[in-house]
Amino acid sequence: MRVGDALPPLEIEVTRTLIVAGAIASRDYQDVHHDAELARQKGSPDIFMNILTTNGLVGRYITDCLGPDAVLRKVAIRLGAPNYPGDTMVLTGSVEEVAGDTATVRVVGANGIGRHVTGTVTVTLPPGGAR
Amino acid sequence: MSDESDELAMRLKAFEGRAAAVAGAGKDPVNEPMIRHWCEAMGDTNPAYAGPEAIAPPTMLQAWTMGGLSGHTGRSGAYDELLGLLDDAGYTSVVATDCEQEYVRPLRPGDEITFDAVIESVSERKTTKLGTGHFVTTRMDVRAGGELAGTHRFRILKYAPARGKPKARRPRPVVNRDNAGFWEGVGQHKLLIQRCGGCGSLRFPWLPGCGACGCLEWDTVEASGEGSVYSYVVMHHPPFPAFDPPYAVGLIELAEGVRIVSNVVGVPYDKVRIGMPVRLQFERYDEELVLPVFRAGETDGGGS
Numbered sequence: 001m002r003v004g005d006a007l008p009p010l011e012i013e014v015t016r017t018l019i020v021a022g023a024i025a026s027r028d029y030q031d032v033h034h035d036a037e038l039a040r041q042k043g044s045p046d047i048f049m050n051i052l053t054t055n056g057l058v059g060r061y062i063t064d065c066l067g068p069d070a071v072l073r074k075v076a077i078r079l080g081a082p083n084y085p086g087d088t089m090v091l092t093g094s095v096e097e098v099a100g101d102t103a104t105v106r107v108v109g110a111n112g113i114g115r116h117v118t119g120t121v122t123v124t125l126p127p128g129g130a131r
Numbered sequence: 132m133s134d135e136s137d138e139l140a141m142r143l144k145a146f147e148g149r150a151a152a153v154a155g156a157g158k159d160p161v162n163e164p165m166i167r168h169w170c171e172a173m174g175d176t177n178p179a180y181a182g183p184e185a186i187a188p189p190t191m192l193q194a195w196t197m198g199g200l201s202g203h204t205g206r207s208g209a210y211d212e213l214l215g216l217l218d219d220a221g222y223t224s225v226v227a228t229d230c231e232q233e234y235v236r237p238l239r240p241g242d243e244i245t246f247d248a249v250i251e252s253v254s255e256r257k258t259t260k261l262g263t264g265h266f267v268t269t270r271m272d273v274r275a276g277g278e279l280a281g282t283h284r285f286r287i288l289k290y291a292p293a294r295g296k297p298k299a300r301r302p303r304p305v306v307n308r309d310n311a312g313f314w315e316g317v318g319q320h321k322l323l324i325q326r327c328g329g330c331g332s333l334r335f336p337w338l339p340g341c342g343a344c345g346c347l348e349w350d351t352v353e354a355s356g357e358g359s360v361y362s363y364v365v366m367h368h369p370p371f372p373a374f375d376p377p378y379a380v381g382l383i384e385l386a387e388g389v390r391i392v393s394n395v396v397g398v399p400y401d402k403v404r405i406g407m408p409v410r411l412q413f414e415r416y417d418e419e420l421v422l423p424v425f426r427a428g429e430t431d432g433g434g435s
């Protein structure tokens with residue numbers, strides 16, 4: 001793994017089911033993540049994905065790409081354009097820094113209306129490097 | 132020029148450094164069912180999260196501290212007071228903007244979770260696309276069996292939604308003798324197509340006579356609701372007050388063969404495609420306006 005390496009993109013279909021399942025699995029019962037009518041009353045066009053689900057998907061993306069022996073050390077994300085049902089988010093990553101067995105990967109998740117998430121993930125790689 | 136008093140700014144600043152949660156306790160110990168539900172939701176098949184040696188996905192860190200439906204325990208008076216102060220100042224909406232987590236050691240089933248959190252900062256008043264408000268940053272130390280397992284820095288924006296003008300209403304349909312039956316049908320959630328009494332041709336939109344044979348006799352058939360996108364355009368400009376560009380306007384070919392101009396919903400504007408199957412649904416826009424629209428995707432068992 002070298003600085004500048006790109007990770008293969010991961011496409012996530014942002015279904016209503018994913019948004020609700022992610023919210024409940026993260027124990028986030030805020031209405032804007034499951035009740036479209038109340039979300040609209042609060043000025044949102046629909047329900048939208050919660051930050052914990054985005055965080056989980058970013059973590060999954062890194063270990064999907066680098067293998068189950070890769071250990072997440074740090075995940076730092078910032079949200080932008082919301083993930084609404086019916087959209088597709090494409091996660092991409094590029095290696096920003098490598099120091100010994102530790103790599104920092106810059107991650108971007110783009111959807112149909114912009115950048116849903118940008119961030120960096122610090123990950124420790126198994127001896128022998130990622131597959 | 133700020134219309135916010137210096138006094139409020141000072142009161143907000145005074146919350147920096149105060150505790151947001153003291154001796155909070157996870158409602159459940161780290162456990163396999165919650166891990167599995169999380170992995171199912173995320174589509175995460177990492178074998179590290181299953182089996183006898185399972186660890187919890189590190190990104191679940193915050194989930195173990197969530198209050199759930201029964202609410203938070205350990206939340207400090209200061210945090211609630213800060214949110215209340217922002218509510219009272221009109222910043223009633225909230226959105227999470229940043230999450231930074233460091234994982235010190237993996238969490239495993241059986242680990243008992245405790246946490247403390249501090250209000251790190253309250254920003255000055257900022258104007259964002261969502262509206263004007265203040266960013267509140269908290270930092271939480273999450274412990275397992277009393278030992279530091281990770282830190283979780285979380286930033287929310289408490290804001291007053293940008294409203295601009297009150298949302299304009301969609302234009303009203305022009306109902307006349309020739310099309311009144313169509314709008315009565317819509318009122319009953321039926322999409323009615325005219326059928327010529329002479330030659331049996333179906334026609335839409337509604338007209339007094341048949342374009343094929345000139346006959347003035349007609350009755351109606353109810354559309355099954357199945358259709359597909361025959362063509363479409365995406366409206367970017369000019370914006371019209373009741374609409375929120377960009378949006379897709381579809382020419383929908385109904386299963387019966389006639390075509391209708393309508394909105395395509397349930398799919399982003401740039402994902403609408405010619406030939407895409409769609410299904411009729413009736414959308415209420417305000418207390419008096421219901422319109423037939425067409426939903427893409429969810430073609431089986433969609434219901435409503």
Ligand SMILES: [Zn+2]
Pocket residue numbers: 327328329330331332341342343344345346
């Ligand atoms: Zn005719």
